[in-house]
Amino acid sequence: MRKIHSRFTRRALLFAAGASLLAVGAARAQDAANGVGPKVDRVVFATNWKAQAAHGGFYQALADGTYTKFGLAVEIRQGGPQVNNRPLLPAGRIDFLMTGNLLHSFDNVKQGVPTVAVAAIFQKDPQALLAHPDQGYEKFEALKDAPVALIAKDGQFTWWQWLKVRHGFVDERLKPYNYNLGPFLANPRAIQQGYSVAEPIYVEKQGGFKPIVHLLADHGFSTYSTLIEARVETVQKRPDLVQRFVDASIIGWYNYLYGDRHVANALMLKENPEMTGEEIEASVELMKSQGIVDSGESRDRGIGAMNNGRIRDFYESMVRAGLYKQNDVELSKVAATQFVNRRIGLDIKQKLVGK
Numbered sequence: 001m002r003k004i005h006s007r008f009t010r011r012a013l014l015f016a017a018g019a020s021l022l023a024v025g026a027a028r029a030q031d032a033a034n035g036v037g038p039k040v041d042r043v044v045f046a047t048n049w050k051a052q053a054a055h056g057g058f059y060q061a062l063a064d065g066t067y068t069k070f071g072l073a074v075e076i077r078q079g080g081p082q083v084n085n086r087p088l089l090p091a092g093r094i095d096f097l098m099t100g101n102l103l104h105s106f107d108n109v110k111q112g113v114p115t116v117a118v119a120a121i122f123q124k125d126p127q128a129l130l131a132h133p134d135q136g137y138e139k140f141e142a143l144k145d146a147p148v149a150l151i152a153k154d155g156q157f158t159w160w161q162w163l164k165v166r167h168g169f170v171d172e173r174l175k176p177y178n179y180n181l182g183p184f185l186a187n188p189r190a191i192q193q194g195y196s197v198a199e200p201i202y203v204e205k206q207g208g209f210k211p212i213v214h215l216l217a218d219h220g221f222s223t224y225s226t227l228i229e230a231r232v233e234t235v236q237k238r239p240d241l242v243q244r245f246v247d248a249s250i251i252g253w254y255n256y257l258y259g260d261r262h263v264a265n266a267l268m269l270k271e272n273p274e275m276t277g278e279e280i281e282a283s284v285e286l287m288k289s290q291g292i293v294d295s296g297e298s299r300d301r302g303i304g305a306m307n308n309g310r311i312r313d314f315y316e317s318m319v320r321a322g323l324y325k326q327n328d329v330e331l332s333k334v335a336a337t338q339f340v341n342r343r344i345g346l347d348i349k350q351k352l353v354g355k
Contacts, residue, residue: 039071040068040071040072040073041071041072041073041241041244042072042073042075043067043072043073043074043075043095043096043241043245044074044075044077044093044094044095044096045058045074045075045076045077045094045095045096045097045098045245046076046077046078046079046085046088046089046094046096046097046098047076047077047078047079047085047098048079048085048086048097048098048099048100049078049079049080050078050079050080050271050272050274050275051076051078051267051268051269051271051272051275052198052268052272052275052280052283053197053268053279053280053281053283053284053287054126054195054197054198054226054283054287055076055098055268056253056256056257056261056264056265056268056280056284057121057249057250057252057253057254057255057256057257057264057293057303058076058098058249058252058253059076059252059256059264059265059267059268059271060252060253060255060256060261060263060264061074061248061249061251061252061253061255062074062076062252062264062267063263063264063266063267064252064255064263064264066248066251066252066255067245067248067252069248070244070245070247070248071244072244072245072248074245076271077094078271078272085097086099086104089115089229089230089231090113090114090115090231092231095230095231095234095241095245096118096228096229096230096245097115097228097229097230098121098226098227098228098229099117099226099227099229100225100226100227101125101127101223101224101225101227102117102223102224102227102311102314102315102334103158103223103318103323104227105117105227105229105334105335106315106318106324106328106329106334108229109329109330109331109333109334110324110328110329114231114232114233115229115230115231115232116229116230116231116232116235116333116334116335116336117224117227117228117229117306117334117335117336118228118229118230118235118242118246118335118336118339118340119227119228119246119249119250119304119306119339119340120224120225120226120227120228120304120305120306120335120340121225121226121227121228121249121250121253121293121303121304122224122225122226122292122293123224123291123292123293123294123295123296123297123298123305124215124217124218124225124290124291124292124295124296125215125216125217125221125223125224125225126195126196126197126198126215126217126225126287126290126292127155127159127193127195127196127215127216127217127221128193128194128195128196128199128213128214128215128216129143129149129191129192129193129194129213129214129216130184130191130192130193130194130199130200130203130211130212130213130214131143131146131191131211131212131214132188132189132190132209132211132212133209133210133211133212135188135189137191137212137214138212140167140214140218140219141167143169143191143214144163144167144168144169144170144173146173146189146190146191147173147189147190148173148175148183148187148189148190148191149169149173149174149175149190149191149192150175150176150177150183150184150190150191150192150193151174151175151176151177151192151193152176152177152178152179152193153176155177155193156174158323159216159221160174161321161322161323162221162317162318162321162323163216164321165320165321165322166219166220166317166320166321167219175190177192177193181199181202181203181206181207184203185203185206185207194211194213196213196215196286196290196292197283197286197287197290197292198283199211200213200286201279201282201283201286213290215290220317221317222310222313222314222317223314224306224310224311225292228245228246228249228304230242230336232333235336239338239339242336242339243339246304246339246340247342247344249304250302250303250304250340250344250345251344251345251348252264253293253303253304253345254303254345254348254349254352255348255352256284257284257287257288257293257294258348258349258352258353259348259352261284265277265280265281268280294349297310297341300343301340301341301342301343302340302341302342302343302344302345302346303344303345304339304340304344305340305341306335306337306340306341307337307341308331308332308335308337311331311334311335312331315329315331315334
């Protein structure tokens, strides 16, 4: 009973802390709107799913006051299964949007949507293929021979096409994945898609084993992920606002990954009580061990780094996979790289971890 009591006490304290921080943030935003205190810019930032560790740096910048230090009163709006925040950005109802990967950015440009990526928080896309241990799937090359591949419809029409062209996967193995782990857990020979910083945790909890995880990013799927998008008009007319939001978010991510993140976790548990503190911490460790946020270009240029050459190379690979034609997308409109690659936050990382 003591252990249960302690667990619920900790959770209650985290909820209370989250509620308090949300109230303080709301009060600051209201003060700014009323002209009380230093002038700040009100910003609405929308995510593409419910609060989770993969959003942690943004909540860190909100909870620890980093956004405020940059003159921003930020409201974070969650996404979710019944929430589609994507149309809100071009419509001017939000200021910034956290989106998935470059495929979304390519589609926006192709369709004439006036938005642009201004930072890439994830250097690696967390899309992965999961397999049971001790079934011969330790090497990525063996996955194409699995008798069953559980892949959701959106994956079948995007990165699965790349897997077929680049790695020899075949449609005959496909079965629909409906975000239920049951079919995968019941079939040791099956493979399934997964978000590499989430599904492995749930597999271990429900199935009692650690799955083999193969990141597509480690095998040529070179897109950036967790992009921050802004309207083209905002980039052109208010570049200082964009710069401050990007810089503050990057600093939030360094503090979240390498510093004290309990205030951010408290906020996220308040926003998404379906999560647990243990799941959040496990997900953070996966992000760090897999190099999702801080690897490759970010080691020298800082979190958020992007370069046009990599964007072009990824687009060419998607053309070869049949997702686009050669001239479908004007690549110069995909990203505004002037807001990143500025080594913002590297000094904070040095102080926190000495690396």
